[in-house]
Amino acid sequence: MEYRLNVNEEIFSVEVENSGKHGFRARIRDQEYDAEYVHVDDHQIHLKVDGRRVNAYVCGQDDGKIISIRGRCWFVSDADLAGQKGTRKKGLGPGLQEVTPPMPAVVIAVAVREGDVVEKGQGVVVVSAMKMETTLFAPYDGLVKKVNVCEGDKVMPGDILVDIEKTGPDSEIEAE
């Protein structure tokens, strides 16, 4: 069996072969692993990899699993399933192209109105969560097409708070 797994935006091909009731052999890049596991509970997998034991903590999400091992976390998803459940994660990275809050938050102030011309980096909405205010900036030069929120609205990551139509010099890049 072959898995194609996505770890933090990098795709790994993993060849897996069952061995025994709770074991498997896996090949990642050119590395071979002999693994056994105990399903301790819904969130804990006890692994024995080439004789060395390690505890992994697992939390299933809509589109993958968060794996925590020795204090570090990885988000692992099945690359072959990606896209079937929507691409919610897209656009949430640092190269943000939309005016959307980084965390669930409340809108504190809206600094623009429909028809306003905005410059890249101009503050357009201020949101607040957990005593911290965050200003959301225009991702590019543009024209405010629509303001989708008012002060006091509760908003989530992925919600587009302000629609901005690009007018800047690099607007063609967006088309690809």
Added chain:
Amino acid sequence: MFKKILIANRGEIAVRVINTCREMGIQTVAVYSDADKTALHVLVADEAVCLGDAEPTQSYLNMEKIIAAAKETGAEAIHPGYGFLSENSRFVGKCDQAGVVFIGPPAQVIRDLGDKITARRIMADSGVPITPGLTSAEADAAVMRTEAEKIGYPVLIKATAGGGGKGIRIVHSSAEMADACASAAREAKSAFGNGDIYLEKFFTNARHIEFQVLADQFGNTVHLLERECSVQRRHQKIIEETPSPIMTPALREKMGRAAVTAARAAGYVNAGTVEFLVDENNNFYFLEVNTRLQVEHPVTEMITGIDLVRMQLEIACGNKLPVSQKDIFGRGHAIECRIYAEDPENGFVPSPGKIAYLKEPSGPGIRNDCGVYSGVDVPMAYDPILSKLIVHARTRDLAIAKMVAALQRYVVVGVKTPVAFLMDVLASDAFAGGNVFTNFIDTHFSSWHPETGDADLALLAFIADEMAASRKTGQKISGEDAILTPWQTLGAWRPGL
């Protein structure tokens, strides 16, 4: 001693106060908002009173509702924790009027020390060194410029009220002055309802070192050594330790005496913290007094063996301090890491949500002051602190090793936390060297990203979990979704009939 007290707070600090009350045989009343119905502090208290809407002004900041809850439940005193109403002198006044003891300093002391200008004057008058700068509020940017030229740039424009890093601007040149004054004043006005600002010297390579003090109602005032709190992000501490890596017995003696003088000058009663800036030449300057229990108080408890909440309760009910200065000494080294629901990869933005799974580290010398559990929702209405991990060992190096190992065993899944970030900071040469200034994170870890090189184990865990899940579903199908009885699940094992 009090028979019952109310804790006007939430999260880890409410739980921590309740723990000491339980040891002392004091009944506890928790208060909570609609967002906190199943919060840990509600589950561990003897009684709990709902205050209403999640919005802090409707709940944890609502003085009338909290005092009414104390009256209604027969609580004799209110512990404010930190944040919320802990440094609100009007609340203390209202407690006094209602005949409920406020576990903290008198209203007048909080009022004086809460105003940075008044505090600076009290300290200057009693010979405690203060940072160079103004001792009165100033609205005129031109006057600010003159003063800045006198003491030298960079300078700090600071709100006279409040704290928590709000209403503060660093000014590097006279050109930036007018804008900085205007925005600091605006931020202070909206955060604290008071837009007064003043100016003081900004030290680029400064350490933040504070002294814990305790004072009873009979004029006995002691200090409980220092805490080093230089590792900060957004002017908020994330790692604290004691003793400070730069402390010498002579400097400790000098600063400790200044801290006690500062507390006495302000007429201080109960537990408080005198904060100092220490420059590269070990000159120290009074910064402010925090008139409450600090978030980082556990490191002091670890090395002194003194329960600060117990001391607060003793003092508040009118008992004499059971310790004098000569009884207080530190043993070993303690470090605290704050575990917030936040994303260290993304500017430390808050990360509220459901904690899908939590596993706390434990072992000799490990303490975790925790306010959450597996399955609880971390609401976005409040400060994102989840817990504080504290370790105690014989030396600083041993404490660092213990902390790294404890962090490795700390599992928080569902919300983002800085656990991996803290591990990297603790394990860094820069931290080990003890050259820790308030700009430490910006200098060494400004563009931190988690190590992802060793993803193979995560991949194997993913696959194992998939396999375990498919086995489980397989079982379910054979059982035709019937509810399994022990007779089916026990397998070959049978009770000894």
